[in-house]
Amino acid sequence: MSTLKGSCIFGQSGGPTAVINASAQGVIQAALAREEITRVLGAAHGIKGVLNDQLYDMGKEDPAEVELLQYTPSSALGSCRYKLADPGEDDTDYKRILEIFQKYDVRYFFYNGGNDSMDTCNKISKYMQSVGYECRVIGIPKTIDNDLMQTDHCPGFASAAKYIATSCAEVWNDCHVYDTGMITIIEIMGRHAGWLAGSAALAGLTGCGPDLVYLPERDFDMDRFLADVQDIYKRTGNCMVAVSEGIHYADGTFVSEGDVEASDGFGHVQLGGLAVRLAERCKEATGAKVRGIELSLLQRCASHLASETDIMEAKMAGRIAVESALDGITDKMVAFECTRDGGDYRCEPVLIDLTEVANAEKKVPQEWINAEGNGVEQPFIDYVLPLIQGQPDRPTDRSLPRFAKLKKIPAEG
Amino acid sequence: MSTLKGSCIFGQSGGPTAVINASAQGVIQAALAREEITRVLGAAHGIKGVLNDQLYDMGKEDPAEVELLQYTPSSALGSCRYKLADPGEDDTDYKRILEIFQKYDVRYFFYNGGNDSMDTCNKISKYMQSVGYECRVIGIPKTIDNDLMQTDHCPGFASAAKYIATSCAEVWNDCHVYDTGMITIIEIMGRHAGWLAGSAALAGLTGCGPDLVYLPERDFDMDRFLADVQDIYKRTGNCMVAVSEGIHYADGTFVSEGDVEASDGFGHVQLGGLAVRLAERCKEATGAKVRGIELSLLQRCASHLASETDIMEAKMAGRIAVESALDGITDKMVAFECTRDGGDYRCEPVLIDLTEVANAEKKVPQEWINAEGNGVEQPFIDYVLPLIQGQPDRPTDRSLPRFAKLKKIPAEG
Numbered sequence: 061m062s063t064l065k066g067s068c069i070f071g072q073s074g075g076p077t078a079v080i081n082a083s084a085q086g087v088i089q090a091a092l093a094r095e096e097i098t099r100v101l102g103a104a105h106g107i108k109g110v111l112n113d114q115l116y117d118m119g120k121e122d123p124a125e126v127e128l129l130q131y132t133p134s135s136a137l138g139s140c141r142y143k144l145a146d147p148g149e150d151d152t153d154y155k156r157i158l159e160i161f162q163k164y165d166v167r168y169f170f171y172n173g174g175n176d177s178m179d180t181c182n183k184i185s186k187y188m189q190s191v192g193y194e195c196r197v198i199g200i201p202k203t204i205d206n207d208l209m210q211t212d213h214c215p216g217f218a219s220a221a222k223y224i225a226t227s228c229a230e231v232w233n234d235c236h237v238y239d240t241g242m243i244t245i246i247e248i249m250g251r252h253a254g255w256l257a258g259s260a261a262l263a264g265l266t267g268c269g270p271d272l273v274y275l276p277e278r279d280f281d282m283d284r285f286l287a288d289v290q291d292i293y294k295r296t297g298n299c300m301v302a303v304s305e306g307i308h309y310a311d312g313t314f315v316s317e318g319d320v321e322a323s324d325g326f327g328h329v330q331l332g333g334l335a336v337r338l339a340e341r342c343k344e345a346t347g348a349k350v351r352g353i354e355l356s357l358l359q360r361c362a363s364h365l366a367s368e369t370d371i372m373e374a375k376m377a378g379r380i381a382v383e384s385a386l387d388g389i390t391d392k393m394v395a396f397e398c399t400r401d402g403g404d405y406r407c408e409p410v411l412i413d414l415t416e417v418a419n420a421e422k423k424v425p426q427e428w429i430n431a432e433g434n435g436v437e438q439p440f441i442d443y444v445l446p447l448i449q450g451q452p453d454r455p456t457d458r459s460l461p462r463f464a465k466l467k468k469i470p471a472e473g
Numbered sequence: 474m475s476t477l478k479g480s481c482i483f484g485q486s487g488g489p490t491a492v493i494n495a496s497a498q499g500v501i502q503a504a505l506a507r508e509e510i511t512r513v514l515g516a517a518h519g520i521k522g523v524l525n526d527q528l529y530d531m532g533k534e535d536p537a538e539v540e541l542l543q544y545t546p547s548s549a550l551g552s553c554r555y556k557l558a559d560p561g562e563d564d565t566d567y568k569r570i571l572e573i574f575q576k577y578d579v580r581y582f583f584y585n586g587g588n589d590s591m592d593t594c595n596k597i598s599k600y601m602q603s604v605g606y607e608c609r610v611i612g613i614p615k616t617i618d619n620d621l622m623q624t625d626h627c628p629g630f631a632s633a634a635k636y637i638a639t640s641c642a643e644v645w646n647d648c649h650v651y652d653t654g655m656i657t658i659i660e661i662m663g664r665h666a667g668w669l670a671g672s673a674a675l676a677g678l679t680g681c682g683p684d685l686v687y688l689p690e691r692d693f694d695m696d697r698f699l700a701d702v703q704d705i706y707k708r709t710g711n712c713m714v715a716v717s718e719g720i721h722y723a724d725g726t727f728v729s730e731g732d733v734e735a736s737d738g739f740g741h742v743q744l745g746g747l748a749v750r751l752a753e754r755c756k757e758a759t760g761a762k763v764r765g766i767e768l769s770l771l772q773r774c775a776s777h778l779a780s781e782t783d784i785m786e787a788k789m790a791g792r793i794a795v796e797s798a799l800d801g802i803t804d805k806m807v808a809f810e811c812t813r814d815g816g817d818y819r820c821e822p823v824l825i826d827l828t829e830v831a832n833a834e835k836k837v838p839q840e841w842i843n844a845e846g847n848g849v850e851q852p853f854i855d856y857v858l859p860l861i862q863g864q865p866d867r868p869t870d871r872s873l874p875r876f877a878k879l880k881k882i883p884a885e886g
Contacts, residue, residue, distance in 0.1 A: 072650075076646075076647055076650050104652075105650075105651065105652045108652065132646070133643050133646050133647065134643075134646035134647045134649070134650050135650040138649075138650055138651070138652060139650040139651060140651060140652070141651070222872065225873060226777050226873065226874060227771055227775075229873065229874055229876070230546050230547075230771070230774040230775060230776060230777070230874070231770050231771065231774060233489075233545070233546050233547035233774060233876065234489055234546065234547045234770045234773065234774040235770070236547070236551075237485075237489050237518075237547050237548040237551055237552040238518065238551070238552060238553065238554070239517070239518045239521065239551060239553070244770075262873060263873070265870070265871060265873055266870070266873050266874055266875070266876060267876070267878065268876065333749070336746070351769070351770065353767075353769045353770060353771070354766075354767070354769075355771075356764070356766045356767075357644050357647045357648070357657075357764065357766060358640055358643070358644065358766070358768075358771070360647065361643040361644055361646060361647040362640075362643055363643060364639055364643070364778060365777060365778075367872070445871060448872050448873075449871070449872045450872060451869070451872065456864070457678070457679070458678060458858060458862070459635065459780070459861050459862045459863060459864065460635075460638060460639065460642065460675060460676070460678055460679050460861075461639060461642055461643070461679055462679070463642070463646065463679060463680070463681065465680065
């Protein structure tokens, strides 16, 4: 292994999570501790910060504030949704990135994001190799959607899952107070994978879980859905349903399609309004009182209810990225290999090729969804439950959250 | 003072809160401890349980589960929205209540609810007096809306306020991750009083608070609202707004009027959909990316984020109700008298006449709202902040909430 001396850039990309800053903390602390890394630069808004020469000198931050990043939701450095062009078609961005890397003598690039971000990592690394600029690139996984390939799970998912399960259990209680009955639809994030929607079923362990759970891994049938709801409502006088925002009919049309707003930078359709729409259909079909609840951004930023396991693993992913790069490794993403033998959960970091994760999506296995397509099976519960364990001792100030306050001092060129 | 021996009935009414069951615990434990009270009966769904002879024998519950009520959101016994007729016009219900009181030798009636419920208490007590049936009636306040007269505040409000402030602070972080800017509208409960919407401003103490807060105590002007938002969005590239569901134009029309669904049992209009509607207006006016978030039921059942002060006070209110009745008092509601001298908060229970609270609403003082009508002043913050203090050591099972499990054994007649 060759010793490679130089700066590192760390960036955050895509939708934030409750623990993405825990990974930032892992990277920053590990990088500052190693003398091979001459300067730790944080990119403002991910790769955009590199393109715009907006880099912060993380070595000038108060270490106590860096230590608070693990309890601070969302992207402390700012995030972006920016898709790099194919370098064969347009290499403008790549030339600019090279220029910035040269300007700051950047030899390490750590990028924290989902599958689109791993694609970004991969393209940058390939370009640097093609022009003979030595730079080690490691991706750090992040997504509440939990849809990255080749890893047991992704940092950020578990905290969102815990928030969803806890909120569903609480709302269940609220929806069962009147003897007049009610149908409640809870809309949960997850465009193409049902990991988060399925996690609503964890609420069942408290005795207060949804009656029905719909994942995008199965085609949605409105008539069957209404029949399912009607059946439970008739029998019990109540019905609580968890649905993924991404449920779609057999022809691929999203059930929420009418509420399409705009598309984000990656060309994804932005969904929303589904809960209210389904609630209305249930009202027409049953005459029941209904309520649609969209967990919206709340589910991905609820650091007050983060999983301690998730925080620890997110930090570890950041640290391992730095250590691996210093060991001479490049073009990899940190992934997790886990065992759950008899309730004894273990999580080990491993490294996988960026090309294996870029632009691919991991879905909930069909056999973890019940035959009726309206609930999850025990293996799903056994998979998620260890991930949500532990309540961090989060710092508060006057009983309100105490988030990290970064100075964000621009790096001198 | 005469010793009055007999059963007591406890009931829960109106919309539930995160701590209404803490008051139930206070009543049940205090009543079970006193031998003058021969039996502690819980009414299923408030006064409806009395009318339907659906009463549970609370003495048969596991004391350990009763102890968990303080951490269990929503109404454990079930709630109702049932308005008793004027006894002069129709005394059917009152005759039935008398019949049930006689059947179970009920001499104490404790009712936990908002102003409508205090009206119920008042009517029942007056009727019992008119027919010469001795029964002591004490109301226990409860409402997230915090709109009861003659009390510093109401149990349930502070926990909702804490959830709202914490969630706003977290969402603020999420809404500031992209450099493309965003306008976020957060819709908060509170039909006629802005206590909850105003509490969003507590998030400002974390450095991550809403830019604008609109309370129903001021007439809403759409043009001024859009100008306010546009101004902040232009200057900062972002804007976060907290609005009460009850904001209305000068003519009294609710801004959300178009989304009226139905009215509840008390004739109140049910509001909703406001956040999305306002977000759409902001999008038209600015072209910005927008998001509407409705905190919905989440804000009133989030026991995982309850204020310990609120829990303790809710329990105290229940206990004081029982002790006061045993002291010979009737026709009162337990209220709080508080001092906040130099940050030293003290809360003392006092008793006020039911007639003083029934059907009246306490609003946020005009001088606590800023001149522009788009924010709250320091006295509002100083009022709310002591109430949200303390994080309870809530029990969990596998990192999910462990709620009280009541057996609900029907009382023998």
